[in-house]
Amino acid sequence: MKGSVEVEDLSVVFKRRDQYGPLLVLESTSFKINSGEFVCLLGPSGCGKSTILNLIAGFLKPTKGRVLVDGQLVEKPGADRGFVFQQYSLLPWKTTFENVEFGLKIRGISRVERTELVNDYLNRVGLYKYRHSYPHQLSGGMQQRASIVRALVNSPSVLLMDEPFAALDAQTRHMMQELLLNIWSDLKSTVIFVTHDIEEAIFLSDRILVMGVRPGRIKETVVVNLDRPRHIDTMLSPDFVNLNRQVFELIREETLKSMELG
Numbered sequence: 001m002k003g004s005v006e007v008e009d010l011s012v013v014f015k016r017r018d019q020y021g022p023l024l025v026l027e028s029t030s031f032k033i034n035s036g037e038f039v040c041l042l043g044p045s046g047c048g049k050s051t052i053l054n055l056i057a058g059f060l061k062p063t064k065g066r067v068l069v070d071g072q073l074v075e076k077p078g079a080d081r082g083f084v085f086q087q088y089s090l091l092p093w094k095t096t097f098e099n100v101e102f103g104l105k106i107r108g109i110s111r112v113e114r115t116e117l118v119n120d121y122l123n124r125v126g127l128y129k130y131r132h133s134y135p136h137q138l139s140g141g142m143q144q145r146a147s148i149v150r151a152l153v154n155s156p157s158v159l160l161m162d163e164p165f166a167a168l169d170a171q172t173r174h175m176m177q178e179l180l181l182n183i184w185s186d187l188k189s190t191v192i193f194v195t196h197d198i199e200e201a202i203f204l205s206d207r208i209l210v211m212g213v214r215p216g217r218i219k220e221t222v223v224v225n226l227d228r229p230r231h232i233d234t235m236l237s238p239d240f241v242n243l244n245r246q247v248f249e250l251i252r253e254e255t256l257k258s259m260e261l262g
């Protein structure tokens with residue numbers, strides 16, 4: 001089984017050119033994620049969630065500490081880690097098919113194999129019909145589905161997702177959450193999902209790493225023992241409501257701090 005992630009004693013200091021001087025964003029943060037686990041990083045805006053994800057992706061180098069994926073030191077981005085951004089990030093001049101195909105082409109996968117793989121994935125998320133459409137012809141939800149399959153088609157052992165549904169309306173967001181869980185239950189890759197939405201974190205994850213602010217760090221780990229498969233009804237169960245209350249209290253304190261009110 002692939003997809004284990006070890007984050008060891010990570011600190012990040014951003015040098016700033018303004019009067020405030022260096023900013024300690026992340027301080028001595030450590031955690032481990034097992035193969036196939038679905039983990040959410042939850043915390044208020046500005047607590048360092050994207051920074052952690054960017055470190056695991058290899059987009060950013062830590063000031064101190066290290067990240068290991070399957071025991072290998074992360075030094076740069078790699079095909080073992082797929083990334084889905086919050087903002088729609090498909091190439092506007094390529095069709096859905098071409099966008100999803102792009103990574104496979106770069107890796108030298110044959111045309112026949114590419115076509116089969118891409119069509120299979122587009123089918124899974126209901127986009128086969130739209131394979132020749134351009135991003136501007138797709139809704140926000142469709143563009144994010146395309147972004148997810150663009151990452152998955154390369155069979156990453158770890159899928160990194162940075163608030164991928166934040167820009168979607170509530171109805172579409174719920175459908176995307178269920179769709180993501182369905183895909184994940186088939187593929188069993190590790191997912192690290194960043195969100196500031198408590199219900200989203202509980203609905204999706206096996207475990208929630210609740211982050212604190214100033215400086216960012218993991219404040220608490222909450223295990224989510226809700227049965228799978230999960231559906232919208234899961235959100236109405238007493239266990240869900242209890243977890244929601246528990247996590248809400250943890251987050252509330254940090255949100256006040258991040259708003260400089262606490």
Ligand SMILES: Nc1ncnc2c1ncn2[C@@H]1O[C@H](COP(=O)(O)OP(=O)(O)O)[C@@H](O)[C@H]1O
Binds near residue numbers: 016023045047052
């Ligand atoms: N490249 C950078 N240079 C300076 N400050 C940054 C940079 N990237 C992020 N920050 C700051 O670091 C903090 C954490 O950012 P980020 O990880 O994006 O938070 P989150 O994703 O939790 O909202 C914020 O205060 C942000 O303004």
Ligand SMILES: [Mg+2]
Binds near residue numbers: 049050051162
């Ligand atoms: Mg962010």
